[in-house]
Amino acid sequence: MTKNSRSLPPPLSVEHLSMRYHHKPVLTDVSFTIPEGKSIAIVGPNGAGKSTLLKGIMGLIPTMEGEVHFFGESLTKKRLSTAYVPQREEIDWDFPIKVLDVVLMGRHGHLKLWQRPSAIDYQIAEQALKDLQMWDFKDRQISQLSGGQQQRVFLARALAQQANLYLMDEPFAGVDVATEKAIIELFKNLKTQGKTIICVHHDLNTVGEYFDWIIFINARLVAAGPAEEVLTKDNLNKTYGGRLSLLNDLTEEMYRTKLNQAHDTD
Amino acid sequence: MEAFNLIQPASESAIWDNLLAFWRFEDMNVLWVLIGSILLGMSASVIGAFAFLRKRSLIGDALAHSALPGVMMAFLLFQTRDPLIMFLGAMTSSFIGFFLIDWLPKNTKIKPDAALAITLSFFFALGLMLLSYIQGLNIENKSGLDKILFGQAAAMTQDDIRLLGYVSVIILFTVGLFFQKLRLIAFNRGYAQTLGVSVKFYELLLALLIVMSVVVGLQLVGVVLMAAVLLTPIAAARFWSNELSHILILSSVLGALSAIISTQISYLAPAMPTGPWMVVSLSILFLLSLLFAPKKGLIKRYLEHKLLRQKVAEENILRTLYKLLERNQIDQKDFNQADIQSLRSVATEHLQKTLKHLCKKQLIESSARGFRMTEKGFELASLLTRRHRLWENYLNEHAELTPEQVHKQAERIEHILTESQEQQLQEELGNANFDPHGNQIPNQLKTQHRDGGKT
Structure with missing residues (x-):
C-alpha cells in the first residue's frame, strides 16, 4: 500500500489482519489503507470473508492477528465517528418497533446509560429519515416495510449517528430501483461532506459505476486501489478464480499446530 | 409466622363465604399475599418479555430449576427459613447455572440448547436429592420446603412477601430506567456493540433481574x-x-390478573398449589388472545380470509358473465346457471350462493330469463377483465410462459391489482388493445376513476 503523505490520518487502516473460524482460516494477512471522502467497495465471491472482514474491523468478531486504526486511533476512541450498517437478514423484522424508534437507536452512542433521546436527537432522526425519503413511514411497524424500505431505515439509522466513516454490509442486496437510487444519492451527499463509505458489494456490473475505490478479497487481499486502476481482468480472475488451496491448507495446519505461538522470532 | 389456614370448603356456600372473606381482607395476610403476587406477576412478565424478544425463552426455566439446590443448601447450612438467606442461596446457584449455560457453548462443541437442557436437569436432580435428604433429617421447620416445587401462596409469611415486594419493585423500576437500551440490545445486539453501548453490562443486568424474579x-x-x-x-x-x-x-396486566386468580384459589382450597393455577389462568388468557385479538387473532384472520374468498367468487362470476356477453352473437343479455357453468366449473350450490350475493349488491339482476349484469356490475366486470388482460400481456412480454399459464396467473392477479398498478401496466404496455389470446381489452370507462367500485 502507498503511504499516506497527508497530515491527517486515514479514516481506516487495516494492518496484517487475520481471522479464523475455529481452525479454518477465513482471512489471512489483509492490509490496506482507505483514503478520505471516497466510496469503497469490498468485492469477492461467496465465502471470501467480506462480511467477516467488516465485522472484524468493527470488533464484532475476534481477530487473530493484526491491527485496525480509525483516523489513526483505536475503535474505542473513535466510536462516534464510525457507523456500521449490518446486513438486513441479521434482524428479526417482526420485532415490535416503529421506524422512528429504530432510527433513534443511532443516537444511543451519544446518550448516557438511562438517557432517553432529546428533542435534538429527534430532529436529527427526522432529517435522516427525510434524506432517505422515509419520513412518511416514521410511524410504521418495521414488519410492514418492503426490503428496500428496511434498508433505507437502516441507512437512516446510521446517518443519525452523524459519523465520518460508514461501514455497510451489502446495502444494495435485494433492494428496489428507488432504493438503489436513494442510496447512490446518499453516497454523493456524504462524499461532498468529506465522509468515507465502505460497502460490501456483490454486483460486479455496478461496482465500477458506484464506487471510487475497490478492495478485492478472497480469503486474502487480491488488490486494493482506485476503481479505474484495479478493476482489471487479471484481478477479477485472481479474485473469482477459486481459492489458493495450498495457502488455505497450510494456514489451517499452522493454526491447528499453534505454530504461530511456537515461533518466537515473529 | 404460621401460614393462613382454612378448612377445606365442604359445600358451595362455604366456598362463597370464603370468597367473601378473602375479598373483605379479614385477614391482613390475605391482602399482603395478594399485593405480593400481583407485583410478582407484573415484574416477571415484564422481565420475561426481554428474554422472549431475545429468543432466550428457556433461560428462565433453566434458572428456576437451578435455584432449587441453592435453596436446599442454604437451609442445610443455616438451618433456617429466613427469606433473605433462602433468596441468597437460590441466587447463588441460579447464577452458577447461568454461567454454565453461557460457558459451555462458547468453550466446547456443545450447542446452547443442549447446554440448557443438561444444566437444567442436573441442577433440578441435585435439588431433589438434597430435598429428600433434608426430609430424612430431624430438623425443625423443614415441612414447607417441598412447597417451592409447585408454589403455595397461602404458605407465604409476611417476611417472604416483603422481600418479594421489594425485588419486584426494583425489577420494574430498573426496566423502566433502562428500557431504551434493553430494547436496543434485544433488537440488534451487534449494532448496539458498534455504538459503544456496553452490551455485556446490560446482558448481565438482564440476567440478574431474571434470576431475581x-x-x-x-x-x-x-x-x-x-x-x-x-x-x-x-x-x-x-x-x-x-x-x-x-x-x-399489557403483559404486566395479564401477569397481575393471573396472580389474583391463583392466589384466591390457593386460599379457597389450601391443598391446591398456586403455580399450576397461575399457569392455567395465564394459558387461558393466552388462548383468548390467540382467538379474539382484533388484528392478529385467529378468528379475525379466518373472517378476513372468508371475505376475500367471497369477493373472489363474486368477481369470477361477473367476469364469466362478461365473457358470455362478449362471445354472444345474438343480442342476448340474460344468462342462466347452465351458461355460466359451461364457461366456469363451479359447484351449483356455490354458484347459487354467489349469485344471491351479487343480486344483493345490485351488481346483477335476476328475472325469469336469467341473470343480467346491472350497469354497476358491468363496470366492475369490464374493469376486472381489463386488469386480467393487461396482466396477461405483461406476463407474456416479460416471462417465458405458455398462454395457459399466463391465463392462470392472471386469474389470481386480477383480484388484487390496484388502479395505480393498472396505470403503470398500461403505460409500460403502450396502450395495447388485445390480450395474447386475441380478445379485446375493454376500455376504461369514464366513471371508473375511483378504485373499481369494489366493496
Whole structure:
C-alpha cells in the first residue's frame, strides 16, 4: 500500500489482519489503507470473508492477528465517528418497533446509560429519515416495510449517528430501483461532506459505476486501489478464480499446530 | 409466622363465604399475599418479555430449576427459613447455572440448547436429592420446603412477601430506567456493540433481574412452572399490539390478573398449589388472545380470509358473465346457471350462493330469463377483465410462459391489482388493445376513476 503523505490520518487502516473460524482460516494477512471522502467497495465471491472482514474491523468478531486504526486511533476512541450498517437478514423484522424508534437507536452512542433521546436527537432522526425519503413511514411497524424500505431505515439509522466513516454490509442486496437510487444519492451527499463509505458489494456490473475505490478479497487481499486502476481482468480472475488451496491448507495446519505461538522470532 | 389456614370448603356456600372473606381482607395476610403476587406477576412478565424478544425463552426455566439446590443448601447450612438467606442461596446457584449455560457453548462443541437442557436437569436432580435428604433429617421447620416445587401462596409469611415486594419493585423500576437500551440490545445486539453501548453490562443486568424474579417467584409459582409466568404474558400480549411499551404494560396486566386468580384459589382450597393455577389462568388468557385479538387473532384472520374468498367468487362470476356477453352473437343479455357453468366449473350450490350475493349488491339482476349484469356490475366486470388482460400481456412480454399459464396467473392477479398498478401496466404496455389470446381489452370507462367500485 502507498503511504499516506497527508497530515491527517486515514479514516481506516487495516494492518496484517487475520481471522479464523475455529481452525479454518477465513482471512489471512489483509492490509490496506482507505483514503478520505471516497466510496469503497469490498468485492469477492461467496465465502471470501467480506462480511467477516467488516465485522472484524468493527470488533464484532475476534481477530487473530493484526491491527485496525480509525483516523489513526483505536475503535474505542473513535466510536462516534464510525457507523456500521449490518446486513438486513441479521434482524428479526417482526420485532415490535416503529421506524422512528429504530432510527433513534443511532443516537444511543451519544446518550448516557438511562438517557432517553432529546428533542435534538429527534430532529436529527427526522432529517435522516427525510434524506432517505422515509419520513412518511416514521410511524410504521418495521414488519410492514418492503426490503428496500428496511434498508433505507437502516441507512437512516446510521446517518443519525452523524459519523465520518460508514461501514455497510451489502446495502444494495435485494433492494428496489428507488432504493438503489436513494442510496447512490446518499453516497454523493456524504462524499461532498468529506465522509468515507465502505460497502460490501456483490454486483460486479455496478461496482465500477458506484464506487471510487475497490478492495478485492478472497480469503486474502487480491488488490486494493482506485476503481479505474484495479478493476482489471487479471484481478477479477485472481479474485473469482477459486481459492489458493495450498495457502488455505497450510494456514489451517499452522493454526491447528499453534505454530504461530511456537515461533518466537515473529 | 404460621401460614393462613382454612378448612377445606365442604359445600358451595362455604366456598362463597370464603370468597367473601378473602375479598373483605379479614385477614391482613390475605391482602399482603395478594399485593405480593400481583407485583410478582407484573415484574416477571415484564422481565420475561426481554428474554422472549431475545429468543432466550428457556433461560428462565433453566434458572428456576437451578435455584432449587441453592435453596436446599442454604437451609442445610443455616438451618433456617429466613427469606433473605433462602433468596441468597437460590441466587447463588441460579447464577452458577447461568454461567454454565453461557460457558459451555462458547468453550466446547456443545450447542446452547443442549447446554440448557443438561444444566437444567442436573441442577433440578441435585435439588431433589438434597430435598429428600433434608426430609430424612430431624430438623425443625423443614415441612414447607417441598412447597417451592409447585408454589403455595397461602404458605407465604409476611417476611417472604416483603422481600418479594421489594425485588419486584426494583425489577420494574430498573426496566423502566433502562428500557431504551434493553430494547436496543434485544433488537440488534451487534449494532448496539458498534455504538459503544456496553452490551455485556446490560446482558448481565438482564440476567440478574431474571434470576431475581425467578428466585422470589419460587414460593408463589414453584420451580417447575416459573418459566410460564415469565413467557406466557408477553406471548399473549404480542397478539394485541405492535408497540413494545404497550405490549409490556399489557403483559404486566395479564401477569397481575393471573396472580389474583391463583392466589384466591390457593386460599379457597389450601391443598391446591398456586403455580399450576397461575399457569392455567395465564394459558387461558393466552388462548383468548390467540382467538379474539382484533388484528392478529385467529378468528379475525379466518373472517378476513372468508371475505376475500367471497369477493373472489363474486368477481369470477361477473367476469364469466362478461365473457358470455362478449362471445354472444345474438343480442342476448340474460344468462342462466347452465351458461355460466359451461364457461366456469363451479359447484351449483356455490354458484347459487354467489349469485344471491351479487343480486344483493345490485351488481346483477335476476328475472325469469336469467341473470343480467346491472350497469354497476358491468363496470366492475369490464374493469376486472381489463386488469386480467393487461396482466396477461405483461406476463407474456416479460416471462417465458405458455398462454395457459399466463391465463392462470392472471386469474389470481386480477383480484388484487390496484388502479395505480393498472396505470403503470398500461403505460409500460403502450396502450395495447388485445390480450395474447386475441380478445379485446375493454376500455376504461369514464366513471371508473375511483378504485373499481369494489366493496
